[in-house]
Amino acid sequence: MKLFIKFFVIVFTVNIFSGYAGALDILYPQQKHHKTTSDVTYIMGNVSPSSELVINGEKVKVWKNGAFCKTVLLNQGNNTFKITETDGETVNSKEYTVNRICIPAQTSKTPKQPPKTETFENVQYATITKNGAPVRNSFSDNAERISHLPVNTVVFLDGKYKDWYKISTNEKNPRYWIHKSNVNVMYPMNNHPAAGINSAEFFNDRIFAEFKVLLDFPVMFKTEEKGSDIYLTLFGVKNIPALEKAIASQKTFAGLKIADYQNGNLTLYIPSNEPLWGYQADYEGNVFVFRRKNPPLINKRYPLKNITITIDPGHGGKELGAVGPTRIPEKDINLAISKELKTILEREGAKVIMTREDDSHVDLYARPDIANEYNSMICLSIHSNSIVDKDPYERHGVGTYYYHPQAKELANQIKLQMVKDLKLKDDGLRRASFVLTRPTMPLSVLVEVAYMPNPEEYLMLNNPNFQKRAAKSICEGLKNYLRNIKEE
DSSP: OTTOOOOOSOOOOOOTTTOOOSTTEEEESSSSEEEESOSEEEEEEEOOTTOEEEETTEEEOOOTTSEEEEEEEOOSEEEEEEEEEEETTEEEEEEEEEEEOOOOOOOOOSOOOOOOOEEEEEEEEEEEOSTTEEEESSSSTTSOEEEEEOTTOEEEEEEEETTEEEEOOSOSSOOOEEEGGGEEEEEEESSOOOEEEEEEEEEEOSSEEEEEEEESSOBOEEEEEETTEEEEEESSEEOOHHHHHHHHHOOSSTTOEEEEEETTEEEEEEOOSSOOOOEEEEEETTEEEEEEEOOOOOOSSSTTTTOEEEEEEOOBTTBOOOBOTTSOBHHHHHHHHHHHHHHHHHHTTOEEEESOSSSOOOOTTHHHHHHHHTTOSEEEEEEEEOOSSSOTTTSOSEEEEESSGGGHHHHHHHHHHHHHHHTOOEEEEEEOOOTTTOOSSSEEEEEEEEESSSHHHHHHHTOHHHHHHHHHHHHHHHHHHHHTTOOO
């Protein structure tokens, strides 16, 4: 989970229904002296189910599993909270301080000056050192991702700001930046050379339609979705007649054409009459390869039949994910729901791949690779949500995440079905750049089933009956999506 709270604690062996870990066990805030800029936070933990709990003189509800979660409003400065558990003649008390830091408002009318960047006298020849290196539209880890480049891709750098290099593309106002950790800067050059296009070939089989372009060296590229159409740009190429000739004679990609060619930057328009099922741009040495997954044949009565789906139970092993009020970690809940989902999908005729089937650690970046290894049509990452310094009784329910437009409707259909079936709050459909939503192939969606800090939803998440219902609802959302795609 993305906004998860990492608790570096021993996870006690607990009954999955009660989950009670001990007397007056505070899990959030994690420290007795907590700092935040928010005007609201919460105190979460567990006590004996028979205890009476009081925070600053106010009685707090204790749920049947011993969980509690109290929303508290914060004044500026230090806020002290005395938490007292009374269980018969036993009294336990703890004291926490939350310091609300107020960020002063901007009072200066002087416009903020743009940061000064260093401009190189000569462009620098550099190569990408890590697969999937992100090119961003500004010099920040939070800036929008423009592209992900394979290792050995050649880029030309014409400036620098702190730990970021600016990529030269011969455009009028280029805004492409890459972090220094992703490039090997080799030597300066007097000009920005272009890579010649030597040949182009087109192929089609049962799974993919693809084309390959042989270049003098691998250049930077980007893709952009517009509906089911894709615009593909290769930066810094020359000698395009071989590609023009190949495009004119091919029948693999109907409507494919050169949309623009200026200053060595070539943009291809790749239309599609079918919804996108995934695509991929990569290099094999100096050969640029573009693959688009062919749509499956969908049987309206049995829409999941023969559809390959990867299920990713979030976290696992040393990665606990969020930890609920009674110390049950998110990783266990995610796996339980995922196993139920696997059983249901297979019963519907789907071919299911799991990124993990037990409490094992799987590298985060290896998970989408597993989906691609098996040519999955869909990848679902299953999670249970959490929040930091917000109101768990206001922010809760079912939410889904996507990154590429091709996956948006799938994420929406799953969310709508889960809200309907599980009677939970609609926490929204959001675009987010996560490792499990960023892949362009397959359709990739992340599902947040419910929220761990909310005691009622936490009880549900640990209930095997609810886990089955959640899995069934995800399956129904998948079927709704597939039925609207194409009938066999």
